[in-house]
Amino acid sequence: xxxxxxxxxxxxxxxxxxxxxxxxxxxxxxxxxxxxxxxxxxxxxxxxxxxxxxxxxxxxxxxxxxxxxxxxxxxxxxxxxxxxxxxxxxxxxxxxxxxxxxxxxxxxxxxxxxxxxxxxxxxxxxxxxxxxxxxxxxxxxxxxxxxxxxx
DNA sequence: GCCAACGTTGGC
DNA sequence: GCCAACGTTGGC
Numbered sequence: 384x385x386x387x388x389x390x391x392x393x394x395x396x397x398x399x400x401x402x403x404x405x406x407x408x409x410x411x412x413x414x415x416x417x418x419x420x421x422x423x424x425x426x427x428x429x430x431x432x433x434x435x436x437x438x439x440x441x442x443x444x445x446x447x448x449x450x451x452x453x454x455x456x457x458x459x460x461x462x463x464x465x466x467x468x469x470x471x472x473x474x475x476x477x478x479x480x481x482x483x484x485x486x487x488x489x490x491x492x493x494x495x496x497x498x499x500x501x502x503x504x505x506x507x508x509x510x511x512x513x514x515x516x517x518x519x520x521x522x523x524x525x526x527x528x529x530x531x532x533x534x
Numbered sequence: 535g536c537c538a539a540c541g542t543t544g545g546c
Numbered sequence: 547g548c549c550a551a552c553g554t555t556g557g558c
Contacts, residue, residue, distance in 0.1 A: 385544090411553075434544055491545075509551040511543045540555080546548085 384444070384480065385433040385505075385513040393430050393442035396482035403447050403481040407455045408463045410475065414514040419450045419476040421516070428480060429517055429525065431505065432488070439490035440525065448479035486529050499524045 384406065386392070396404050409415055423446060430442035452473035455463035468474040494500055504515035 387544095413553095438545070509543095511552060513543085536558085538555100538557095540553105542553080543551085545550100 384428050385431045387434045388432045388441070389435065392432065393444075393482060393485045396430065396442070396444065396480065397485060399482075401447075401481065402483075403479050405453075406477045406480050407453050409453070409477060409513060410463065410465070411513065414512055415476055417514045417516065418478045422446045422450070422478055424448060424478075427517075427522060429522070430480075430482065433513075437488055437490055439488045439494065440486065441488055442485045443483040443526075444480050445483060446478050447481035450476045450478050453477045487532070489525065489528070497524065497528070 391404060396402060406418065409418065426446040428444040428446060429440050430444045432438055432441045453475040455461040456465040456468040456473060456475045457470065458464055465474055495506055500506060500521055503521050504510060
């Protein structure tokens with residue numbers, strides 16, 4: 384899951400109550416569908432810093448709630464307000480995410496240099512989706528790498 | 535349903 | 547700031 388550290392970094396997430404933050408603001412249907420239809424409490428998450436000086440994996444987290452309507456879609460003052468969303472027909476759903484720990488930063492260049500991650504969705508040319516599935520083999524490789532090259 | 539125009543993302 | 551890539555919008 385991508386987050387702009389200027390908005391919410393892994394440190395911000397760790398400092399939040401219960402180390403948990405609602406993943407507000409997703410306004411892309413594919414990304415929404417992952418949260419609404421595919422993610423379940425307890426699922427593991429790679430916390431990725433994007434649109435910043437050093438993009439890359441910055442921490443580990445987990446899904447901490449079932450999906451529910453993103454409250455910001457109804458807030459007129461919010462950047463994420465959606466005039467077409469209705470209380471009885473929400474358009475946007477989110478999950479809560481609990482930060483587990485900060486890791487050393489595995490930057491995008493390092494990720495790209497890892498053969499076993501060659502097919503990782505986040506590394507695909509032109510990828511813009513803020514939420515993408517991670518294969519078990521990719522998760523295992525990354526967490527093993529974090530143990531072997533300690534932070 | 536097509537598709538051009540436009541807006542956004544995000545690495546560099 | 548640039549620009550490729552992609553999603554969305556809206557006229558037809």
